[in-house]
Amino acid sequence: MLSTKNIISIDDLSIDDINLIMENADSFYEVLGREFKKVPTLRGKTIINLFFESSTRTRTSFEIAAKRLSADMINFSASTSSLKKGESIIDTLKTIQSMMIDLLIMRHSDSGVMNFIAGNIDVPLINAGDGKHQHPTQALLDLYTIKKSFKDFKGLKVAIAGDILNSRVARSDIKLFKRMGMDVTIVSAPMLLPENLEYFDSNYVYDIDKIIEDIDILYMLRMQFERQDRKYYPSIKEYNRFLSLNMERLKKMKRGSLIMHAGPVIRGIEISENVMNYAENYSGFKINTQVTNGVAVRMALIYLMLGST
């Protein structure tokens, strides 16, 4: 059993919870390797995947996880219509609650929406990403991926590169990595950072070359140049010079070091075309492994929330 009913922020989980999720993920990872990839654990349970924001990998990952546990999983896509245009979010949620479901998995573009929802409904809730706030299951699957490559988290040098300001992945991952004893460096630029960095309590450099040779893990964040509120970053060329992973930098990385990304990767921005093409030959390239691990970790989490008594 977990110590919390809802998983809104990575901070909702205790260290014991996290260890329990990691252990269970190992068992479920094994299920994924079987020919018949399904266990009957959650037969009769109903889970709703409520996505107010488009997503392929996270939504599918939760869906596969639920189905492998034999739960009934229903996808519910909703648009974030403002209250003037349509049904209010709270009415949508009350409608779904009335369908007697067992677990709600939700994504929404507004920070803090899960805190608001949790105060208004009784169903257990997993945050599958809320605005720029939190994405706790991403952090858990990232930790699980790291765990499989290193004996101990303590002292691991992690660089998180890119748009921290607008990233819920960064907010969840940095907090979790720090809690597990890792040494986190932010590689970014002032316009991609909050004015106040105190919350992240991490080192900061503006040039990836300053740390590339020393790190154990390079975690790349998605850079969305098309978004209006990101207009202050000068260009992709500037980004490539200071923040991207290219072949030359890949060669400088330590033996056994990892490259991670929450996806989707935009080729030529965070990671060069060349590196992406070469990735299959490099065992430290974990972007696809993260996706596989995500299913196992989400199975563990759903199981611990609904099935373990």
Next chain:
Amino acid sequence: MIGSDNILIKSGTVFESSSGKEIVSDILIQNGIIRAIEKNINVEGISKDLVVLNCQNYFVFPGFVDMHVHLREPGNEEEEDIGSGSRAAVRGGITSIACMPNTNPPVDREYLVNYILSKSRLIDFKIYPVAAMSKNLEGKKMTEIGLLKEAGAIAFSDDGKCIQDSKLMYEIMKYASHFDLPLILHEEDYSFSNYGLAHEGYYSAKLGLDGISPFAEELMISRDIMLAKMAGAKIHITHVSSKGSITLIKRAKEAGIKITCDVTPHHLYFNDSFLESYDTNLKVNPPIRSEEDRKALVSAISEGIIDAIASDHAPHFEAEKNTTFKDAANGTIGLETLFKASYTKLVREEKIKLSKLVALLTTGPAKILNIKAPAIKVGNKADIAIIDLEKNKKIKKEDFCSKSKNSAFIGQNLYSEVVYTINNGRLEFINKSC
């Protein structure tokens, strides 16, 4: 009892406006006029319908002035109207308010000023209309400032918005200076507040809310100080929120610029750590800032840099607040908590003198608006708030009589309770729970 204009206030602790002293005294009101302020007034032979209010444990203050109120009429009467807003005011011990022009349509023409004034007379409550500085609050063309003054506007403001066109702002200042009316300025440089939802700092970073830098406010205050100096205009900066703004205003005052300012109870009471709950009632503009900023506002009160406390009463109907933080409307109601929240924070916690607080709620705003301040003086029409300062109550949503219930103070324990309010010479409010 309600409606009576023959009243004896018995043994209250009276705040005498002329001396600022507290004296235990009776006050006799006949036909709405204060006739005597003395100990043990002999009422023998005075009309039989005299209402006697026993006020042994209560303080007797002049009625408060709230210089920043959104009454939502005309246009959004489901949120508040002139009647409901004035009832909420009276419940807060307030007997004069200035109302902001961002109604629908905005108060940018004479007939709208006339409309508010005629309603004010109808309900016998002092409402001073503030008219728009720019037509339709669009920040593009000046309103008929002279005509609006003649219609009865007592100040000009585009509150809720800030004129980004600096030349237009300068022209408004120059022209308004002829009429000697203050410009009430909501200061916000949109390039620093676009997308913003919360004060830019530790908590905006943690909560993933786009930040609003204090620069948004401070840049425009700097600009307007420069312009006001050249134009000779009288400017009033409303709902000041940051430490930097205080420094700028202090210097401008020292340099002899005609500048005044107010703060809201919510900026004095809360800091941004309260946003961890994502409580949409705390979504206000300017945002609730850091503890350092909040402390600077409190110090500025002690130092006499702040000229008034005003509620920025901003009613919103439930659906506009019962939603995500991003979608929620800005604003909190504040008439009914104006005194309570200020008194709890400033006098009880920060040990600021009660007389100072009362000045910021009476003579301070009256001077800015150039209106007569309610005062407890023989010969004056009675505008009086009688308050139990020892009462301590948790604020509940259902306790508000404003049409909207979006108060940032719900859940807070606040000191004091208005027991009676005498408005325009008549006993208008009795608190039955006291």
